[in-house]
Amino acid sequence: MGFTLPSEKSITYYLNIYPMKRRDFFKNGLLTTVGLSVLGSRPILANSHKSEKAKNIIFLVSDGMSSGTLNMTDILMRQKLGRASNWISLYESGTAKRALMDTASANSYVTDSAAAGSAWGGGHRVNNGSLNIGPEGEVHKPIFQKFKDEGKAVGCITSVQITHATPASFCVNQSSRNAMPRIAEDYLKLKFDVMMGGGKEFFDPSKRTDGRDLFLEFEQNGFQVVKDKAEMLLVSGTKPVIAVFSEDGLPYAIDRENNLELKNTIPSLAEMTKKGIEILNKSQNGFVMQVEGGKVDWAAHGNDATALLYDQVDFDEAVGVAIDFALKDGNTLVIITTDHGNSNPGIFNPGPKNIKFESVFESKASNQWLLSQMKIDTTTSQAIDMINHYQNVTLDNEEANLLLKSFFLGENGLYDYDKLPMEVYGKILSRHNAVSWAHSNHSADFVELAAFGPGSETLPGFLKNHELHNFMLEAAGVNRNEFVAV
Template sequence: MDRRKFFRNGSLFTLGATLLNPFESRALLPATGEAYKNKKAKNIIFLVSDGMSSGTLNMADLYLSRKTGKGSNWLQLYKDQRVSRALMDTASANSVVTDSSAGSSAWGGGVRVNNGSLNVGPSGEKYLPIWQKFKKAGKMAGCVTTVPVTHATPAGFCVNNNSRGAQEEIAEEYHAIGFDVMMGGGNNYFSAAVRKDKKDVYAAYKAKGWQVVRNRNEMMAADNNKPLLGVFADDALPYSIDRRSSRELTDTTPTLAEMTGKAIDRMKGHKNGFVLQVEAGKVDWGAHANDIAAVLYDQVAFDEAIKVAVDFAEKDKETLVIITTDHGNANPGIIYGRDANANFDSIQNYTHTNEWILNQVKPGSTVAQVREMISSANGAPVSEENAKVILSYYDGLQKEEGLYNYKKLPFRAFAEMQKATNSVGWISMDHSADYVELAMFGPGSELLKPFVKNTDLHYLMLQAAEVENKF
């Protein structure tokens, strides 16, 4: 079927004349896209490294190149010219700097909404999320993430809500809609022991035929013929480097790549295909903390999920893989200097995140103990003077604010100290308005223009899958 004729005669414009299909006049792309010209995308896998600045992508590739001799899977797709590539404008309706709920809603609803909301416009208008559209078209749909599965990015593809913070409501909305796979963290929003209303949402899922799994082994053993809810932490999953350094966490917590593989196995046999969102949510959290070990190792874990998705798509030949981020965050980068190479390579010796280190420090810790903790986790101690500065945050003399910094830990101060030995600098601790990287592999990738708005991806997915926008 000619996809352009299908949409010209269909109902792509049912949302109104202002929401035009941005792909009608698409010119021909190079061979990467032309190989799939007019082929239908039966499946879509949408991979999001939340809060990934370009410097994060760059550093992950350099880290892997210098450690293993082989770069990242993402950039190897560029080097091998196997993908269509673009820059994407990530703004929300009320700011050039988006938050994750508005960023995901741009993809999910095809319309820019204000920061903080999920597919709900400023006047209360609701836009049907794209995973619901695909469900109505007969496809399976699911999300996997390293933060609560009720968090902003998965929710933006799935539900309407005035507030991204309504995670208890969102847990119930997923159940009512009837998705096929939901995996990540978020026990706090499902468990009767923790929820404010004491409702046992797990029991509701089980009553509707869902399997509920709570650890890696249960996930691996889950039946691929039943809906799957996997909740592996009270809030977000542990950072990848902390997971790797703990036998208990390694045994009990699945990686993003493992969750991706399991979700694909659950849905790949469906006759009408499937759609799957995969989010490395803690890349964003680590950037908010200027925590290089958190950001870098979680970006590498995301890169492993990319391989799982692309390997499947390469064999399947009916799957569109989309790889991107919703916005930049903190804009980290390697800073020029005589010892930049050796300093950056020192991160290969890190065993824990800054979050883990700073949580080990207590008000009664000594300068010597602080230096030993940091030396053990980073391979080199801080000076006595810097150890005293760190301790001042535990004695009530100083405090540091920041998103996800619930304990007011000295993330910024410690990152500034680390710069002298790892050569990584940061411009802020918050989101940025960068145009971001976007790559596509498989049928539908020929539709991608070199520069797009985030909302354009909503219509591209519908067009690639030949699903009319009539719902």
């Protein structure tokens, strides 16, 4: 049986959404519930600090963000939401110190997230795939262990698995980023203060090959275990918190915001950031927190423009939360960057009055979600109707046929949903939404880096990724010479 468009009343697993007006995205969601849009297009006239040293550091990384992603998201936010992105507003107002960063790893011009994060986390470049283990087996003490030794509270927040490469790079030593079950065990031993993201499969005894119930073990070791948004909002912060909201990564922001069940159970990156600050700020000695928009990278790999742009919006809302806190606090250094570019998307031939690109304004679903709804007997006309309904794009018959023929078949003759034709669909959509892609993988581009708060004035205009490690230690007044390899 082929796909039939559901009625609004009968939708159960399809997106619960209606056509949106141009400025309605997040209208009753993030912008009103968390009090974001703190910068908008309004200039901040002074970058004043209460002290020379940073008591707190909030390190925000939009994983896999090419410059085109930042650019296109700012255009979308100005035209759809009526305001500039928080990140670009920092540049417009001259508030943030701006730099470019070289992202290479020890063995490649093109880094992966493990090596990129380890450059920040361990202060040394390592080979791709490694977490704070050098090419000759050197063990580099991760920065969160250093800050914890100094008495600061520490925490990681991400939209992918909490055991994924970027959060892990600030926390652990592992020869392979793929050792996520062991990374979950490392977190239990380290007893950091806040860990939030996805990856239930690495804590759930029914999913782990060794059958260990890490959720129970965390509870027995004094943690508060959180598994949904409502529980997170009630956290008081009297115990360290491990919050794991989903298997794998969290849903894309566009899918979460347009599905009432997901929106009620899965927090946004900004909501997690707000709660994380609330908990960590109880520490008298200050805190250091990493916030990762990890699914920006996943969307770029999939050439998924809708997912990419709205997850970058989601990340930018978290930037707003961090800057709002830093402005009020006066003792917080905020660093905003990415670990590497990915796929280098950009707007080309947007059409008269930019109509092609602005079709993304009305999109209601990620490419990944949309393709996962198609069945082996979906017809050409059904595919066209479905795409038009959810993404405001009308494919012709030839494009729809090409898409349907691009699905992989599994051994049972059904579509293999682990091999969705993401790149094929991304190229087809490029003709309609004006977003073109150079590739589907990481790039060697120098990337954007912004800093605001105590210590930001010392940020050089260009630096290598591993130099950011000592920059953070020095900004917080931590003697980096005290730390040696274990």
